[in-house]
Amino acid sequence: MKLKLHVWRQAGPSERGRFVTYDTDASEHMSFLEMLDVVNEELESNGEEPIVFDSDCREGICGTCGMVINGRPHGPWKRTTVCQLHMREYGDGDEIWVEPWRADGFPVQRDLMVDRSAFDRIVAAGGYISVRTGSAPDANAIAVEQVDAEKSMDAASCIGCGACVAACPNASAMLFTSAKAAHLNLLPQGQPERYGRVLDMILTMEAEQFGTCTNHGACENACPKEIKIDVIAMLNRDYMKALLKAS
Amino acid sequence: MRRVYSLYSTSVGKKYTMAVSGAIFVLFVIVHMFGNLKVYLGPEAFNHYAEGLREFGEPFLGYEWFLWVFRAGLVAFLLIHTVAAWQTSRQSWAARGQKYKKQEKLVFHYASRTMRWGGVALLLFVVYHILHLTTGTLHPDFVPGDAYHNFVTGFRSVPVVAAYTLAMIALGLHLYHGIWSAFQTMGLDGPRTKRWRMPMALAVSLIVVLVNLSFPVAVYTGILQ
Numbered sequence: 001m002k003l004k005l006h007v008w009r010q011a012g013p014s015e016r017g018r019f020v021t022y023d024t025d026a027s028e029h030m031s032f033l034e035m036l037d038v039v040n041e042e043l044e045s046n047g048e049e050p051i052v053f054d055s056d057c058r059e060g061i062c063g064t065c066g067m068v069i070n071g072r073p074h075g076p077w078k079r080t081t082v083c084q085l086h087m088r089e090y091g092d093g094d095e096i097w098v099e100p101w102r103a104d105g106f107p108v109q110r111d112l113m114v115d116r117s118a119f120d121r122i123v124a125a126g127g128y129i130s131v132r133t134g135s136a137p138d139a140n141a142i143a144v145e146q147v148d149a150e151k152s153m154d155a156a157s158c159i160g161c162g163a164c165v166a167a168c169p170n171a172s173a174m175l176f177t178s179a180k181a182a183h184l185n186l187l188p189q190g191q192p193e194r195y196g197r198v199l200d201m202i203l204t205m206e207a208e209q210f211g212t213c214t215n216h217g218a219c220e221n222a223c224p225k226e227i228k229i230d231v232i233a234m235l236n237r238d239y240m241k242a243l244l245k246a247s
Numbered sequence: 248m249r250r251v252y253s254l255y256s257t258s259v260g261k262k263y264t265m266a267v268s269g270a271i272f273v274l275f276v277i278v279h280m281f282g283n284l285k286v287y288l289g290p291e292a293f294n295h296y297a298e299g300l301r302e303f304g305e306p307f308l309g310y311e312w313f314l315w316v317f318r319a320g321l322v323a324f325l326l327i328h329t330v331a332a333w334q335t336s337r338q339s340w341a342a343r344g345q346k347y348k349k350q351e352k353l354v355f356h357y358a359s360r361t362m363r364w365g366g367v368a369l370l371l372f373v374v375y376h377i378l379h380l381t382t383g384t385l386h387p388d389f390v391p392g393d394a395y396h397n398f399v400t401g402f403r404s405v406p407v408v409a410a411y412t413l414a415m416i417a418l419g420l421h422l423y424h425g426i427w428s429a430f431q432t433m434g435l436d437g438p439r440t441k442r443w444r445m446p447m448a449l450a451v452s453l454i455v456v457l458v459n460l461s462f463p464v465a466v467y468t469g470i471l472q
C-alpha cells in the first residue's frame with residue numbers, strides 16, 4: 001500500500017523541528033516500526049539522516065517505544081504499544097502524522113525520541129523498599145490479601161512508556177507516578193516507607209515540569225497496560241494521610 | 248502552618264483545596280436552589296424567606312450578621328478556588344510548550360474540558376448576578392426589600408434570560424465534572440462510591456440546571472407574575 005507519512009524531524013534538543021513528508025510503500029504484514037525501518041533504509045541509501053525513534057523489545061513489554069500517531073499515543077489500537085501496531089490497520093493512500101510525546105517533562109532529543117529520565121527520577125525518589133538481603137526469603141512468609149495482590153500486580157504492569165503524559169491535555173504524570181507508588185503501597189513490604197514514598201515521589205514529580213491532573217481520564221484511555229485512574233485516587237488519599245502524619 | 252504550606256506547595260494539595268471549596272459551592276448552589284423554589288409559593292412566602300435570611304440567628308446574632316458572615320465565607324472560598332485554578336492551569340499550560348499537530352481527545356467526557364473557560368464564565372456570572380438581584384445595580388426596576396418583585400421583573404427581558412441560560416449551562420458542565428472530580432481528588436473511590444459518583448454528579452447537575460432555569464422560563468411565560 002502507498003502511504004504518505006508526515007514525520008516530526010528535529011536535529012537536536014535545542015533545534016527547531018518540523019514535519020517532513022515521505023511517500024512509502026508498505027506491506028500489510030509489517031509492524032509500524034518495521035515500516036519506519038524500511039523508510040530509514042531508503043533514507044540512508046540516499047545519504048539522508050534516518051528518523052530517530054526508540055524501541056527495544058518490540059513486543060510490548062519494555063516501554064521503550066512510543067510516538068503519537070494521528071493524534072493518539074501508541075497509535076489507534078487499544079492495549080498495545082506502538083511496536084505492537086501492525087500495518088494492516090492502514091489502507092492504500094492513507095496519510096499518517098507521526099509526532100514525539102509532547103511534554104516539557106519529556107524534552108525531545110531527536111525526531112521521535114524523547115528523554116524520559118524524569119520518570120527514572122520519580123521512581124528513584126520512592127520506588128524501592130528496604131529489605132534485609134541474603135538468602136531468598138520463604139515464599140509464603142508474608143501473607144498478601146488476594147485483592148491487594150491483584151491490584152498491586154495491575155499497577156506493577158506499568159511499563160513506564162509515558163503515553164499517559166503524552167495523552168493528558170495537561171501533560172500530567174499522575175497516572176505513572178500513582179501506578180509506581182500503588183504497586184508498592186498495596187503490599188505489606190511497601191508499608192514501612194509508604195507515606196515518605198508518597199511525599200518524595202509527588203515532590204519529585206512536581207519538580208519535573210509536568211502539568212496538574214484535572215481528572216480528564218485521557219491517561220487511562222491511552223495506557224497500553226490499562227492502568228486505571230483508581231491508582232490516582234489512592235495517591236491523593238495517601239498524600240493527605242502523609243501530610244497528617246508528617247509535622 | 249507547615250501542613251498548610253505543604254498542602255499548598257504541590258498541585259495535588261492545590262487540587263484538594265479546590266475540591267473542598269468546590270464541594271462547599273455545590274452545597275451552596277443546592278441550598279440556594281431550594282430557597283428559590285419558594286418563589287412558586289407566592290410573593291409573601293418568598294419575601295418572608297428572603298427576610299428570614301437577614302434575620303437568621305436573631306436574637307443571638309444581630310440583623311444580617313449571619314448573611315454577612317456567610318457571604319464573607321463564600322468570597323474567601325471563591326478566592327481560594329480561583330487562585331488554585333489559576334495556578335494549576337498555568338502549571339499545565341507551561342507543561343506542553345510545543346503543541347501537537349494532531350491530538351485526539353481521549354478524555355472521559357466533554358465537561359472536563361470546559362472547567363477553565365466555564366469557571367471564568369461562572370465568575371463573571373456571579374458578579375453579574377449580584378449586581379442584578381442583590382444590589383439591583385443592573386436591574387431596571389429594583390425595589391429594596393421586595394425580593395419577589397425584583398425576581399419577577401428581573402426576568403422580563405430576552406438578553407437577561409439568555410445570559411442566565413448560558414450561565415446555567417456553564418454551571419451544569421462545571422458541576423458534572425467538578426462533583427465527580429472532587430471525589431477522585433479526595434481519594435473517595437471505595438467500591439460502592441465508585442459506582443454512584445458519576446451518575447450522582449450527572450443527576451445533581453441536571454436537577455440544579457433544570458430547576459434554576461425554570462425560574463426565568465416561568466416568568467417569561469407568565470406562570471409567575
Ligand code: HEM
Pocket residue numbers: 213214215262265266267268269270272273276325328329332333336359362363365366367369370421422424425426428429430432433
Ligand atoms: C470563580 C469561578 C470558578 C473558576 C475559575 C473555577 C475553576 C475551576 C477549575 C479550573 C477546576 C479544576 C478542574 C478539575 O480539576 O477538574 C474546578 C474544579 C471544581 N469546581 Fe470550580 N471554578 C469556579 C467556580 C466554581 C463554582 C461556583 C462551583 C460550584 C458550584 C465550583 C465547583 C467546583 C468543583 C466541585 C470542582 C472539583 C474540584 C476537583 O476537581 O477536585 N467551581 N473549578
Ligand code: SF4
Pocket residue numbers: 157158159160161162163164165175176179222223224225226227
Ligand atoms: S501508566 Fe500506562 S501509559 Fe503511563 S507510563 Fe505506565 S504503562 Fe505507560
Ligand code: FES
Pocket residue numbers: 054055056057058059060061062063064065066081082083084
Ligand atoms: S519496544 Fe518494548 S514496548 Fe515497544
